[in-house]
Structure formats: structure tokens, C-alpha cells
Amino acid sequence: MAAADNDGYGPRYEELARVVKAEFLDADVSGFVGRLGSFEIVINEQLVFSKLETGGFPYEDDVLQVIQCAYDGKPVEKLTKSRPPCVIM
16 A cells, blocks of 8 residues: 555555454555555555545445455455545635
């Protein structure tokens, strides 16, 4: 997973990483600062979610489901649903 800290995505990454590690004890979760505005999830070298493509952040349940598919050896599909980012005006 990549989370651009300068966009404040660090806490979102940390929370998602915590949820994934709690559900999948042997999961190897790592993150790094990527492109400005990016929040991407890669499983076994396959991009499964991109905020740049969807415009929002992934739903945790969807992420856990795609990880479960990978864990079970099933095909992993790209996540296309996202919740919009919070905007305060």
C-alpha cells in the first residue's frame, strides 16, 4: 500500500494496515510515500486499488475480501468502489 503522507493519508494507511494485520496474522503489510494524491493497494505485485483511478478511499470490507481471495489462491479482482474523500469547506 502506498500512502502519500504529505496529503494526510498516513493515518488512513495505518488504520487499514492495523485491520489487515488483525484479520490476517501472517500478512506482510508495508507502505511508503508515493505520488502526490495516491493511495494504492498492491497484492502479490498486482494493483488492486488506486485512489487516483476511483477518486476515493477503499472500503475496509472490500479490501479484506480481496485479501481473502488472494489468501485462498483465488483470482484477485481490482476494487472499483470507493468512498469519497471528506471535504470540509
